[in-house]
Amino acid sequence: MDRVEEILKAYMKAKISPVRMEKTPSCPDETTLAAYSNGVLSKPEEEKIEGHVADCYFCLENLRTAYLGDKLYREGNLPDSDERIINKAKGIAKLKTNNKHLKRNLWLFGTVLAFALSFIFPRYFVQFLVAALILGLKWVFESENARTLIMVLDSWRRHSHKKDEEIKDRIKNRF
């Protein structure tokens, strides 16, 4: 290693030492980084990632993991795995999957049902109408858009830049 290299390395090392290796709200997700790594992003998207990665050691670490992982996988050079661990992971297929749509639509179904029943049984009209209202509200507040809107309003109310970043991150993670 020559002298200039040694100087540059020492300086870069000193400059980054207080930085924590942590994901920030502005970090691209694994999918975007993988797309960058596979060279399938558009030029502007690619430039955006490059601009971020140049100053983000967490993302750089992710790119390193993707590169080495892909290389070792293709070469078949990965250390062996325990058969018991593999079988345990295979057993996951017995788990129920997250079906958010079905769960959300249950509230809507309940609302419509309660509303219809309020006419079928006029004697309990008010009770069924209240039930329909409660279930309807539940459906509205469970929906992605309503929650997103609440988060945005919450952000405006607080007028805090840091909170805005957190909320943006939460919205981003939702998709």
Place this chain on the structure above:
Amino acid sequence: MDFADLDKSDEQKLIERCIKKDKRSWDIFVGRYSKLVLWAIRDRLSRFRYNFNDDDVEDIHQEVFVSLWAANKLEQVKDKSKVAGWIAMVAGNAAIDYFKKTKRQMPPRTISIFEEIYSSTEGKAKTLEELLPAHIGNPNRELHLSEIRIILDAALEALTPKEKTIITLNLLYGRKHREIAEILKLSINTVSTIIVRTKEELKEKLRQKGIEDF
């Protein structure tokens, strides 16, 4: 079974069938990627210097596959014919999240992972102060250091993001020119040119400031 020769369409079909919750495809998928997930978890935890045991690794491995199956994470992949890099990243990040959530351990300061590279390749790396020749005494010493820092800062700021990443991968990550070219999808000549040019420019700037004896 060696998966090195799998063609892209085979890989893509497997992922698509897993998304559609085909259990036989899932078994093949787990068998194919389990080793990679384990490697990525161990690699990330070692580099970040977490104290971990086999139980931690097993728990994280299980969490990764749960997120892929039950939370439909595989749907997010854009290029389904090439998922190994993505899976390795997901597993590495899951390992960090696991330690943050269950053990309340934060990731390290950046420097610790680079120190590991130094200690394995060339012993303890020197600081700027240590690199300054002993004959330069105070107060000249501080003046020298401050001038050098300004020059180095300007040199790094003048680089484009891609050039800066190349220098970081080369000097801090210890990656070879060929490896950097593969990571950033560049030609090896471009990488070598940028590294050599940056060093030459820096050398010239130091010389212009009369800091040749650094």
